[in-house]
Amino acid sequence: MKTVFKRTPTYKDVPTHYCPGCGHGIAHRLLAEVIDELDIRDRTIGIAPVGCAVLEYDYIDVDMVEVAHGRAPAVATGMKRTNPDKIIFSYQGDGDLASIGAGEILHAGHRGEQITVIFINNAVYGMTGGQMAPTTMLNQVTTTTPKGRNAVEQGYPMQVCELLAVLPGTIYIERCAMSNPAAIKNAKKALRHAFELQVEGAQGMSLVEILSPCPTYWRMNPPDAMAWIDREMVKAFPLGKIK
Amino acid sequence: MQDTKNELYEELIIAGFGGQGIMLAGKLLAQTAMNCGREVTYMPSYGAEVRGGTANCMLVIADNEIACPVVGKPDSLVVMNKASLNKFAPILKNNGLLIFNSSLIDIEPDVDESIEVIRLPADELAVELGSIKAANMVALGAYLQARGFLDIESAIQALPEILAERYHKTLPLNSEALRRGAQFAAGAIRR
Amino acid sequence: MKVNTELTTTKRVLMCGNEALAEAAIIAGVDAYFGYPITPQNEIPAYMAKRMPEEGRVFVQSESELAAINMIFGAAATGKRAMTSSSSPGISLMQEGISYLAGAELPAVIVNVMRGGPGLGNIAASQSDYFQATRGGGHGDYRTIVLAPASAQEMADVMPLAFDLADQYRMPVMILADGLLGQMMEPVLLEKKEKRKLPPKDWALTGAKDRPQNIVRSLWLKEGVLEKLNEKLQARYAQIAENEVLCEQYKVEDSDIVLIAYGISARIVKSAVTKARKEGIKAGWIRPVTLWPFPSEQISKAAEELRIFLTVELSCGQMVEDVKLAVAGKSPVLFFGRTGGGVPTVDDVLNQIRQLTIKHKS
Secondary structure (H helix, E strand, O other), rough: OOOOOOOOOOOOOOOOOOOOOOOOHHHHHHHHHHHHHHOOOOHHHEEEEOOHHHHHHEEEEEEEEOOOOOOOHHHHHHHHHHOOOEEEEEEHHHHHHHOOOHHHHHHHHHHOOOEEEEEOOOOEEEEOOEEOOOOOEOOOOEEEEEEEOHHHHHOOOOOHHHHHOOOOEEEEEEEEOOOOOHHHHHHHHHHHHHHHHHHOOOOOOOEEEEEEOOHHHHOOOOOHHHHHHHHHHHHHOOOEEEE | OHHHHHHHEEEEEEEEEEOOOHHHHHHHHHHHHHOOOOOOEEEEEEOOOOOOOOOEEEEEEEOOHHHHOOOOOOOOEEOOOHHHHHHHHHOOOOOOEEEEOOOOOOOOOOOOOEEEEEEOHHHHHHHHHHHHHHHHHHHHHHHHHHHHOOOOOHHHHHHHHHHOHHHHHHHHHHHHHHHHHHHHHHHOOOO | OOOOOOOOOOOEEEEHHHHHHHHHHOOOOOEEEEEEOOOOOOOOHHHHHHHHHHHHEEEEEOOHHHHHHHHHHHHHHHOOOOEEEHHHHHHHHHHHHHHHHHHHHOEEEEEEEEEEEEOOOOOEEOOOHHHHHOOOOOOOOOEEEEEEOOOOHHHHHHHHHHHHHHHHOOOOEEEEEEEEEEEEEEEEOOOOOOOOOOOOOOOOOOOOOOOOOEEOOOOOOOOHHHHHHHHHHHHHHHHHHHOOOOEEEOOOOOEEEEEOOOOOHHHHHHHHHHHHHHOOOOEEEEOOOOOOOOHHHHHHOOOOOOOOEEEEEOOOOOOHHHHHHHHHOOOEEEEOOOOOOOOOHHHHHHHHHHHHHHHOOO
């Protein structure tokens, strides 16, 4: 029998703790595939965030560290500066990167740290039970915006890519989605490019934002969640290469 | 100068306003003392003041290990402005030494009769040598002469070690100022 | 490119405490320094900014103390020797990271050149972070080793020890100094110290080449796992308390009054005790060099005979609580201190000794 598809070795053969329809699993697989395709597993160090992906090291088979909420870009700075030959990535959610860690990501980008950032935007806090994130959509209901997000009181969804793109220290920024096969393929291309830049020693930070479904806290079934990304989320977070 | 068994234990405060080179004078004294094999501690006041604020440093120079670097009651006091005189003269030890910059201090210090007082026109002497900025060195020269446990030439030798290289063109001026201060103190009428 | 021009000297050099500490860290093999400006420790980052690149090592001015401690976390996780320095308010911000370092069992050296608090306080010397330093400071069941130098020379001497202790026990080590120690200049001899025999850092993240993946973490959700980890840490702390206590003492056995002080206060106390002895007062002193582990045994032993214990601090009384715990009611324990930037003079302390010993006799 001919093998047409197999698990990439860096993606561990274990069940994940993610909810059905969650985007983290797909993003993990793409990440692992890119690491294997570029043959950088034995010199890659990953940083897991605080959030649903906190146990990322249980699934991605590279050296990994789990760090304080939002501080991954600072940790990555410490790693990359002392180990310029290693490939350093951080994997962060929207609460982690855009809320509590807004300072760290901004300054890592500002300094042009040679790291790769994977930014999972699912418009909600998953791990803590569905609270408002900086990227929560207007009118989106969360446990802390029971009447829907209201721009006057809670501000607009935060556009991280556009914010970081103005910094000279960022070299590559693209927004992708886990919402349909074409978008997923494109996300893999973007991830690969972001890692390639670091492998080449390009001077600056690269970041790939991934719009990712959270059926549980969007209170939708998985197909509806995927469709909601393509129909609604992309209005606040347009896809494509930002920089 | 506590002189039990002829052991040196000198506690000193140098004070003035920021910009008068107080810290530099203190550092030079510390460097000279160390070069001459003495134990020394130098404690600067530190803070937001750079120019115009108050500045002072405390030094302890001794033959043996120095325990406390914080000077509560100095044996000697070198003050370059009136505010510093007012602040520190009351804590000066009896039988101590007071050198004050009479160019800027127009009052007669009210100190115990046992205290040796040198009225030093430090600014005027420095201006005569070419720059008012050397007044700190004039004062230090006078102090070294009055105390006598370190010689002026050692201080002159230590100058390049504490002056940043970009200021080395001022070495001759500062050396002269040290000598001029010493000369003044040697001939000064003391009380 | 490694230039390797480490400033070891055979002659004494006049240096301020902050610079002595910085150069000693370089000699001790620090790979990276991360920090954020705050008075009165700014000489350290300035020195490191110049010297670390000369040595081919890493210096980064971080955007905050939060970032600085996490940069250390990153460098330490890869097995590097990393340090930061700050002063009280900045150290408060670092507590999150220190707790994570403790939880992840990562070695790091953190220098606190204390200033007055609470709040923004002032920039004058203070010893009011004793509680924070010795009780862990951040959240969770952990300790940090705390070293308290008392001279510019010791600011240098504690650095190789701090890095060795951090590596040996895989935990953060804090140097607790103060503004006066940081700013004052004294002759310093900088020597290269022999490293302790240290365990290999086989846990470090170096890329999973020819070995299984390494994970550095502090999250343990499975029932009972965190309890086990904390018990392991406690066993390690007990071992440290057993083996790593450092303290100096003077004429304790032959004393009616024992003064206890650390850091700059110990210098004042030493002079006051010497003066008291000249007056015929039987005074002695104990100076803890490690604040955690605390020299409780030494103090407890001194308390076996009835004598007065007087703790002197630049605080409203923090270490005095540890002294009371050690003395355990066997003798009176009193406190004398100044706060908010005030520094007692030798005569202030001497007067306390006189009064207490007169009262004691009567």
